[in-house]
Amino acid sequence: MKLKGLLTLKDLSTKSIMDIISYSLDIKNGLSVSYSNKRFATLFFENSTRTHYSFIMALKKLGIDVIDCNVGVSSVQKGESLYDTIKTFESIGVDGVVVRHTKDEYFKELEGINIPVFNGGDGKSNHPTQSLLDLMTIYEEYGKFEGLKCCIIGDISHSRVAHTNIEVMERLGMEVYISGPEEFNDGSAKYLDLDTAIEEMDVIMLLRVQFERHTESMSMTKEEYHSRYGLTMDKVEKMKENAIILHPAPFNREVEIASSVVECSKSRIFKQMTNGVYVRMASISMVLDGKL
Numbered sequence: 001m002k003l004k005g006l007l008t009l010k011d012l013s014t015k016s017i018m019d020i021i022s023y024s025l026d027i028k029n030g031l032s033v034s035y036s037n038k039r040f041a042t043l044f045f046e047n048s049t050r051t052h053y054s055f056i057m058a059l060k061k062l063g064i065d066v067i068d069c070n071v072g073v074s075s076v077q078k079g080e081s082l083y084d085t086i087k088t089f090e091s092i093g094v095d096g097v098v099v100r101h102t103k104d105e106y107f108k109e110l111e112g113i114n115i116p117v118f119n120g121g122d123g124k125s126n127h128p129t130q131s132l133l134d135l136m137t138i139y140e141e142y143g144k145f146e147g148l149k150c151c152i153i154g155d156i157s158h159s160r161v162a163h164t165n166i167e168v169m170e171r172l173g174m175e176v177y178i179s180g181p182e183e184f185n186d187g188s189a190k191y192l193d194l195d196t197a198i199e200e201m202d203v204i205m206l207l208r209v210q211f212e213r214h215t216e217s218m219s220m221t222k223e224e225y226h227s228r229y230g231l232t233m234d235k236v237e238k239m240k241e242n243a244i245i246l247h248p249a250p251f252n253r254e255v256e257i258a259s260s261v262v263e264c265s266k267s268r269i270f271k272q273m274t275n276g277v278y279v280r281m282a283s284i285s286m287v288l289d290g291k292l
């Protein structure tokens with residue numbers, strides 16, 4: 001039987017994606033949804049603040065009881081497999097799990113799990129709820145996707161956020177480009193020089209330099225990165241009047257983003273975090289109702 005849940009956006013039609021966004025907006029606007037007889041477990045095998053606690057907040061707002069599994073003191077440390085760990089939660093009566101794992105497409109090893117799995121990020125491949133919250137934030141701004149231009153700037157090659165967004169944004173009719181250091185250009189979208197990107201885009205999406213994923217050290221210092229590719233206020237002033245800045249966070253202040261830009265009028269970074277709770281509530285609700 002096919003694994004249930006939300007694993008990758010590649011499995012979802014553009015209609016389903018629009019349905020999630022519209023349901024997220026309904027919930028944000030006050031629609032109440034409740035599943036007080038359900039229990040979920042969260043399993044984070046990689047560090048996380050936003051995704052982890054936003055999922056917990058979403059579950060709590062849905063009235064769902066949460067077991068926040070501390071994988072560091074679980075039998076994972078005794079060598080238990082991901083499948084066996086999740087099967088254990090299924091066996092003790094959990095109705096769904098949220099999983100973040102370092103392994104790309106870890107969910108391909110989970111055939112035989114009968115409860116839904118919500119992907120909080122796998123390796124460099126997928127981060128479906130991050131992309132949904134990015135899309136919701138763009139949609140709130142522009143009311144459409146068709147024809148909008150977005151450039152994702154920075155550590156593209158190590159970023160599941162970039163890889164997820166490029167695929168889905170193109171399907172939704174957006175023009176997607178990448179920019180930043182050539183050493184991070186993995187060819188996943190057309191490369192644009194930074195000045196053109198700053199001046200012509202509707203959405204500038206910055207990425208954290210993901211030092212923990214690098215196998216070789218970056219060819220430049222953080223200071224050099226900031227002066228060549230960092231988004232500073234003088235660059236923000238060259239952006240289109242209505243253009244917005246997104247960043248999945250955590251951000252490295254004074255590396256890819258100047259501190260003064262984090263909360264400037266074009267930044268939607270904290271709004272993205274707020275919207276994250278709603279897209280997670282909507283996705284969980286739709287899966288539990290059999291609508292996804």
Ligand code: NCD
Binds near residue numbers: 050130161207208
């Ligand atoms: C991102 C992630 O973990 O993929 N953060 C997030 O979920 N908000 C990006 C990152 O860590 O840089």
